[in-house]
Amino acid sequence: MTDIIETYLEDFGPALSGTISEHLEKSLGISAAAARKRVSRASGNIRRLGYVTFARKARFMYLENQFGSPLYWRKLVDALFSTNSAYGYAIAALIQREGFVPEWEFPIVCGAPIKQSRHLSPATIMQRLKEAGLLQTIQVNGLGDCICIVQSEEHYNSLAADTRVRLITENILLLAVKDWLRKLGIVSFDKVTIRSSTHAPKVGTFVWDLTAPSYLGCLIKTGKDKKVKPGFVAADVYLGDTITEPGSRPFINKCKTLRALRNVGPCMQIFIANRYEKEAFSLLKQNGIMPATPESLFGEDVAKGLSELTSVLHDAASHSLDPERFERLFAALGKIEGAANQLRGTLFEYIAAEVARKNYSSLVRMNQIYKNQSGKKAEADVVIITDNISVRFIECKGYSPRGIIPDTEVRRWLQHNVPVIYKAVKVHPDWQNLDIKFEFWTTGILSDEAIAMIKTAQVSTKATRYSLGFKLNQDVYDLCKSTKDKGLITAFEKHYLPPY
Template identity: 55%
Template sequence: MPDPVEKYLERYGPALSSEVAAHLIKAGSEAPAARKRVSRAGPNVKRLAGITFPHKARFLYLQQQFGSPSYWANLTTALISTRSAYGYAIAALRQRKGLVPTAHFPIVCGSPLRQSRHLSPETVYLRLSQAGLLTKVTVGGLGECIALIQGDGHYEAWAEHVRARLLTENILLLAVKDWLKKTGIVSYGKVAIRGDDPAPQVGTFLWDLSAPSYLGPMVRTGKDGTRKNGFVACDVHLGESMTLAGVAPFVRKCQTLRTLRKVGACLQIFVADRYDGAAFQLLKENGIIPATPASLFGEDVASGLRQLTSVLENAAHSIINADQFDELFSKLGKIEGASIQLRGTLFEYLAAEIARKTISTDIKMNRTFKPTTGTPAKAEADVIAITSHQSITVIECKGYSPRATIPDDLFKRWLHHNVPTCFREIKEHPDWRNLAVRFEFWSTAGLSEDALKLFARAKALINADRYSIEVRLGPELYVNCQDTHDPSLIAAFEKHFLKVEKPPGDWH
């Protein structure tokens, strides 16, 4: 006779032991007998360890169901139904293809950084990791990420999509920042967005964007007559329609924030491409603005953002269309800071393709170096080209306007921080430690005379047996681009990084 517990799980998917027992009781078993059958289920029935549920319930599943969509969906539902911090974290990851950069996890998971009777993001991750549900992985183009446990190849398969989405969200955040400043909703110079230092924070929570607000309805007057400003807090997510479970972590953040007496009034906004009906209703019921790029900025900007994600994914697969980037500059260029970010992102992809066609086909982008020896530090390399058993070239990309000059501080940081930090880890890496090492600074803008002198002195002092450094500016990079004989690369470089109105040699 088949095990009734196993039969239930096969039909309905993973479930709490209490749900299985209730089903057996409804089918005619006495309550004690039903609970005993569940507790004595056969060896094919697995029990999730490390995560507790009310009334000593356990989460049951069959081995072949582990990691499946029904596994994550049912586990998330079970956890959120008990208002568990673990459920909100899993729901946030599921909404985001099961993968977020480690730095973004405290924003999306719904937990406060530090608050009485609440689990912190670090604790949530640690316990879910110990339960075999979450892990930390290094993903090409994204760096260290927190992810749902998935099969081999899953993370890399989604990496380019996630990176394109995050880059597009960065442009969206610039647009929201610009809108809030221009409308006077927030203090003009105090808007923080994801990636800034310090990070956007209101109360005990991190957000994708935050800013103080001094509008009349946002300001509170205390009993002693002091006036306390309010805040704007905003999270964003582009791509898939926001589900009810997907917005639940944000709603939890908003609800918990409102219980903090020392925090002023807070206008809370979520921005997404679209929402499921139940998700939209949940946000509205909780006094949260469920915005879209179209509702905030019009369809032209919204279509530009949708197009940008697609264009970036194509660029990651060596399909670079200069005309499409022209269209994006036209649609999104009015957003303060968007043109700079678009130009920098485009140049990284161009640089990667130039390196792939002129140095090595083994190319990695946006890798974070964190050596274990020496002073604790980390540095990100934009492009890495590896020639098997011979050399490794680490490239810093600065895709500025050709009429600009690279700030000296940026060049000094590359020379004095990035180069030595990356070199320390390269010497620790089992596959790279014996390769010839080269660091190159690629810029479509010029360097100041001081920066050029600094480079010349550093190059003369470096022991060539350790590593070498090189600077490649616009004219040389254009020649390298032409050497690829790729019309799309050349056209993109000429349209966005070539100073056509001046003689070819005049780049400083």
């Protein structure tokens, strides 16, 4: 009788055991008890998903060769949605994002509260889906630890550049949203918080990409003590593929669950994406959520600027720097408060990487995250590997030429980044016997105290361990000129040289 179950799974795809039992009842004319018994005894190529529970002790069943296929994930998400399962929202969020997100982003996108009675937390969801063999944590180049649907690591490494570009572009969009909310007086001016890899803003029991308190009349509440309590604005963004109906559901779950909390004020909830399926757009609106696009919020020029930024960063990652395109980006996006600084910092990392390729070695990597044995992490903006000779780690600070680099940035580089990366390097099988160099490159100004900190560390560090150095604006410009690359030189001159 396994054959008829296998045939059903081949014809209709993975399904819950209860659905298969109903099929046996109708097709064979047997009782419900007999059908359930036959399903429970099915073996051969038939597999059952473990660790993930369904109503009435149902099991999710599939054929061995179906595991991991698009049909498998779609049927699993449908089955989980049918029971309003938190696991379904988490998987749907990952599928919407090409199967993976940086570990820090998972609590934001998965649709679950950080801590709330009778709800699974993101950490618990992650753990149980890992136990079920559905999710895994892997190191992805340029992104660090990522939570992903089970696939080969090579699959996700091939998508790493796209994801990093998406995150950079989304950061610019979030700055635009922040600027828009403040200028319209929707939120408290100095209280807007935006996500980062180390901090996620919170409203209620959930974390978001952007949050802010609001004292608009429609959002405030007056407590029993007659004091006015603010409402909130909470927004998530996604500038990847078109938002699908399943992909919209994790955000909808966040919003609906938040509204059920008695002690949290009213909240304006916004989701921003480039494109929506018709069903997703309608579902978001039906649930009282504002589905927006960059164009609907900020107009065509900003929307085109964000799209162009994505294209420019993709090309820059392929060693193609076009100064005229960057100039257009600064013109389109530079009016957004904070965007010019973000663009200048991002561009400088790409310039530094290209300078390194042309002056030192063709083997250059960007945005590498290292973890020492105690679990501490640090990022190197540019890594230059000269085979059998040295490995050089560059910290990049792309500021305006008159911008002063905070001493805290230099202190953190010396006291955190350098020792964490050094310990990771010493256990790297290919780098243990190479010369190790750490350098701080900036287009801004280092204070006398910052320079003194670096020079003191240079003297106190044994040459047999590693060397320390720094390059200021003119030093980096000289390296650019030595490449004889007109595009590279022009890009640096336009955005980092002081006007004379």
